[in-house]
Amino acid sequence: MGRYTGPVCRLCRRESTQLFLKGERCFKDKCAVKRRQYVPGQHGPTGRRRKLQGYGLQLREKQKVKRIYGVLERQFRFYFKRAASSKGVTGENLLAILERRLDNVVYRLGFAASRSQARQLVNHGHFTVNGRRVDVPSFQVRKGDVVELSEKTRKNAMIQANLDTAQGRGIPSWLELDGASFKGTVGAMPRREDITMPIQESLIVELYSK
Numbered sequence: 001m002g003r004y005t006g007p008v009c010r011l012c013r014r015e016s017t018q019l020f021l022k023g024e025r026c027f028k029d030k031c032a033v034k035r036r037q038y039v040p041g042q043h044g045p046t047g048r049r050r051k052l053q054g055y056g057l058q059l060r061e062k063q064k065v066k067r068i069y070g071v072l073e074r075q076f077r078f079y080f081k082r083a084a085s086s087k088g089v090t091g092e093n094l095l096a097i098l099e100r101r102l103d104n105v106v107y108r109l110g111f112a113a114s115r116s117q118a119r120q121l122v123n124h125g126h127f128t129v130n131g132r133r134v135d136v137p138s139f140q141v142r143k144g145d146v147v148e149l150s151e152k153t154r155k156n157a158m159i160q161a162n163l164d165t166a167q168g169r170g171i172p173s174w175l176e177l178d179g180a181s182f183k184g185t186v187g188a189m190p191r192r193e194d195i196t197m198p199i200q201e202s203l204i205v206e207l208y209s210k
Helices: 008-015 023-027 055-069 071-086 090-099 103-109 115-123 157-169 200-208
Strands: 127-129 146-149 175-180 183-186
Touching: 055 071, 055 090, 055 200, 071 090, 071 183, 071 200, 090 103, 103 127, 103 146, 103 175, 103 183, 157 200
Parallel strands: none
Antiparallel strands: 127 146, 146 183, 175 183
Protein backbone atom coordinates (compact mmCIF):
# COMPACT_ATOMS: atom_id res chain seq x y z
CA MET A 1 0.00 0.00 0.00
CA GLY A 2 1.34 3.41 -0.95
CA ARG A 3 1.80 6.00 1.75
CA TYR A 4 3.04 9.58 1.87
CA THR A 5 6.76 9.67 2.71
CA GLY A 6 7.53 13.38 2.20
CA PRO A 7 7.99 16.09 4.85
CA VAL A 8 4.91 15.97 7.08
CA CYS A 9 5.19 19.60 8.14
CA ARG A 10 4.15 20.55 4.60
CA LEU A 11 0.85 18.75 5.20
CA CYS A 12 0.11 20.87 8.27
CA ARG A 13 0.99 24.04 6.41
CA ARG A 14 -1.19 22.99 3.48
CA GLU A 15 -4.16 22.65 5.81
CA SER A 16 -3.16 25.84 7.71
CA THR A 17 -3.52 24.09 11.05
CA GLN A 18 -1.57 21.79 13.33
CA LEU A 19 -2.25 18.13 12.58
CA PHE A 20 0.24 16.92 15.21
CA LEU A 21 2.05 14.59 12.83
CA LYS A 22 5.54 15.03 14.26
CA GLY A 23 5.15 14.35 17.96
CA GLU A 24 6.81 16.63 20.49
CA ARG A 25 8.04 19.06 17.83
CA CYS A 26 4.44 20.15 17.20
CA PHE A 27 4.20 21.57 20.73
CA LYS A 28 7.35 23.66 20.46
CA ASP A 29 8.25 26.89 18.68
CA LYS A 30 9.96 24.81 15.97
CA CYS A 31 6.52 23.86 14.63
CA ALA A 32 6.42 24.80 10.94
CA VAL A 33 2.85 26.13 11.16
CA LYS A 34 3.91 28.60 13.85
CA ARG A 35 7.08 29.66 12.02
CA ARG A 36 5.69 29.88 8.48
CA GLN A 37 2.02 30.72 8.44
CA TYR A 38 1.54 30.30 4.71
CA VAL A 39 1.04 27.40 2.33
CA PRO A 40 4.10 25.53 1.01
CA GLY A 41 5.39 26.17 -2.49
CA GLN A 42 7.27 28.91 -4.32
CA HIS A 43 4.26 31.26 -4.23
CA GLY A 44 3.43 30.59 -0.58
CA PRO A 45 4.77 33.75 1.13
CA THR A 46 3.57 36.22 -1.48
CA GLY A 47 0.90 34.39 -3.46
CA ARG A 48 -2.77 35.21 -3.01
CA ARG A 49 -4.92 32.37 -1.73
CA ARG A 50 -8.33 32.04 -3.28
CA LYS A 51 -11.06 31.80 -0.66
CA LEU A 52 -12.48 28.29 -0.62
CA GLN A 53 -16.19 27.69 -0.93
CA GLY A 54 -18.48 24.70 -1.31
CA TYR A 55 -16.66 21.74 -2.80
CA GLY A 56 -13.23 23.21 -2.00
CA LEU A 57 -14.03 23.44 1.72
CA GLN A 58 -15.43 19.91 1.76
CA LEU A 59 -12.42 18.48 -0.04
CA ARG A 60 -9.92 20.19 2.26
CA GLU A 61 -11.76 18.93 5.34
CA LYS A 62 -11.65 15.37 4.03
CA GLN A 63 -7.95 15.66 3.22
CA LYS A 64 -7.26 17.08 6.68
CA VAL A 65 -8.95 14.18 8.49
CA LYS A 66 -7.24 11.62 6.26
CA ARG A 67 -3.86 13.16 7.10
CA ILE A 68 -4.58 13.34 10.82
CA TYR A 69 -5.30 9.62 11.02
CA GLY A 70 -2.91 8.52 8.26
CA VAL A 71 -5.60 6.87 6.13
CA LEU A 72 -5.63 6.61 2.33
CA GLU A 73 -8.64 7.38 0.13
CA ARG A 74 -9.87 3.84 -0.47
CA GLN A 75 -9.89 2.94 3.22
CA PHE A 76 -11.38 6.30 4.18
CA ARG A 77 -14.23 5.77 1.73
CA PHE A 78 -14.81 2.30 3.22
CA TYR A 79 -15.00 3.83 6.70
CA PHE A 80 -17.52 6.38 5.47
CA LYS A 81 -19.79 3.72 3.97
CA ARG A 82 -19.60 1.78 7.22
CA ALA A 83 -20.44 4.92 9.22
CA ALA A 84 -23.36 5.78 6.93
CA SER A 85 -24.87 2.30 7.30
CA SER A 86 -24.64 2.37 11.12
CA LYS A 87 -27.18 3.84 13.52
CA GLY A 88 -26.61 7.39 14.67
CA VAL A 89 -25.07 10.47 13.10
CA THR A 90 -22.86 9.56 10.12
CA GLY A 91 -20.14 12.12 10.80
CA GLU A 92 -19.81 11.14 14.45
CA ASN A 93 -19.80 7.45 13.51
CA LEU A 94 -16.96 8.12 11.07
CA LEU A 95 -14.82 9.85 13.70
CA ALA A 96 -15.53 7.07 16.21
CA ILE A 97 -14.33 4.44 13.71
CA LEU A 98 -11.14 6.38 13.10
CA GLU A 99 -10.56 6.82 16.84
CA ARG A 100 -10.98 3.09 17.43
CA ARG A 101 -8.10 2.17 15.13
CA LEU A 102 -5.41 0.38 17.13
CA ASP A 103 -2.64 2.75 16.00
CA ASN A 104 -4.72 5.72 17.16
CA VAL A 105 -5.42 4.04 20.53
CA VAL A 106 -1.70 3.38 21.02
CA TYR A 107 -1.02 7.05 20.26
CA ARG A 108 -3.84 8.33 22.48
CA LEU A 109 -2.65 6.17 25.38
CA GLY A 110 0.75 7.83 25.07
CA PHE A 111 2.92 4.90 23.98
CA ALA A 112 3.86 6.79 20.80
CA ALA A 113 4.63 10.44 20.10
CA SER A 114 2.64 10.45 16.85
CA ARG A 115 0.19 8.25 14.99
CA SER A 116 2.84 7.34 12.41
CA GLN A 117 5.15 6.16 15.19
CA ALA A 118 2.26 4.21 16.72
CA ARG A 119 1.55 2.59 13.34
CA GLN A 120 5.15 1.45 13.11
CA LEU A 121 5.11 0.00 16.64
CA VAL A 122 1.92 -1.93 15.88
CA ASN A 123 3.27 -3.15 12.54
CA HIS A 124 6.33 -4.55 14.28
CA GLY A 125 4.20 -6.53 16.70
CA HIS A 126 4.97 -4.64 19.91
CA PHE A 127 1.36 -4.71 21.18
CA THR A 128 -1.22 -7.28 22.19
CA VAL A 129 -4.99 -6.92 22.46
CA ASN A 130 -6.56 -9.11 25.13
CA GLY A 131 -3.35 -11.14 25.25
CA ARG A 132 -3.15 -11.78 21.51
CA ARG A 133 -0.50 -10.14 19.35
CA VAL A 134 -2.02 -7.76 16.79
CA ASP A 135 0.13 -6.21 14.05
CA VAL A 136 -2.67 -4.58 12.03
CA PRO A 137 -2.84 -0.78 12.64
CA SER A 138 -6.45 -0.59 11.40
CA PHE A 139 -7.66 -3.17 13.94
CA GLN A 140 -10.85 -1.87 15.59
CA VAL A 141 -10.83 -2.00 19.39
CA ARG A 142 -14.01 -2.54 21.40
CA LYS A 143 -15.18 -1.61 24.86
CA GLY A 144 -13.33 -3.70 27.43
CA ASP A 145 -10.32 -4.48 25.22
CA VAL A 146 -6.94 -4.38 26.94
CA VAL A 147 -4.02 -3.05 24.86
CA GLU A 148 -0.65 -4.02 26.31
CA LEU A 149 2.96 -3.36 25.37
CA SER A 150 5.09 -6.48 24.90
CA GLU A 151 7.61 -7.40 27.60
CA LYS A 152 10.64 -6.97 25.33
CA THR A 153 9.75 -3.35 24.51
CA ARG A 154 9.02 -2.06 28.03
CA LYS A 155 12.61 -1.04 28.70
CA ASN A 156 12.70 1.17 25.63
CA ALA A 157 13.61 4.70 26.77
CA MET A 158 11.59 6.29 23.96
CA ILE A 159 8.39 4.54 25.08
CA GLN A 160 8.88 5.66 28.68
CA ALA A 161 9.55 9.24 27.59
CA ASN A 162 6.39 9.18 25.46
CA LEU A 163 4.32 7.93 28.40
CA ASP A 164 5.67 10.61 30.73
CA THR A 165 4.87 13.34 28.20
CA ALA A 166 1.39 12.00 27.41
CA GLN A 167 0.36 11.66 31.05
CA GLY A 168 1.31 15.30 31.56
CA ARG A 169 -1.10 16.30 28.78
CA GLY A 170 -3.86 13.90 29.80
CA ILE A 171 -5.46 10.72 28.43
CA PRO A 172 -8.91 10.74 26.74
CA SER A 173 -11.77 9.88 29.10
CA TRP A 174 -12.76 6.78 27.09
CA LEU A 175 -9.34 5.21 27.68
CA GLU A 176 -7.73 4.10 30.94
CA LEU A 177 -3.94 3.90 31.20
CA ASP A 178 -1.97 1.81 33.69
CA GLY A 179 1.51 3.19 33.05
CA ALA A 180 3.19 0.92 35.60
CA SER A 181 1.92 -2.19 33.80
CA PHE A 182 2.28 -0.70 30.29
CA LYS A 183 -1.32 -1.42 29.43
CA GLY A 184 -4.44 0.51 28.57
CA THR A 185 -8.12 -0.39 28.70
CA VAL A 186 -10.90 0.78 26.40
CA GLY A 187 -13.37 1.89 29.05
CA ALA A 188 -16.02 3.17 26.63
CA MET A 189 -16.62 4.01 23.01
CA PRO A 190 -15.24 7.41 21.91
CA ARG A 191 -17.77 10.25 21.84
CA ARG A 192 -17.74 13.38 19.72
CA GLU A 193 -16.68 15.56 22.66
CA ASP A 194 -13.61 13.37 23.16
CA ILE A 195 -12.19 14.52 19.82
CA THR A 196 -10.62 17.92 20.30
CA MET A 197 -9.08 18.38 16.84
CA PRO A 198 -10.73 21.16 14.75
CA ILE A 199 -12.78 18.85 12.53
CA GLN A 200 -16.04 19.69 10.75
CA GLU A 201 -17.27 16.21 9.91
CA SER A 202 -20.49 17.58 8.39
CA LEU A 203 -18.46 18.86 5.43
CA ILE A 204 -17.17 15.34 4.76
CA VAL A 205 -20.70 13.94 4.90
CA GLU A 206 -21.82 16.59 2.41
CA LEU A 207 -18.90 15.72 0.09
CA TYR A 208 -19.62 12.00 -0.04
CA SER A 209 -23.38 12.49 -0.20
CA LYS A 210 -23.28 14.20 -3.58
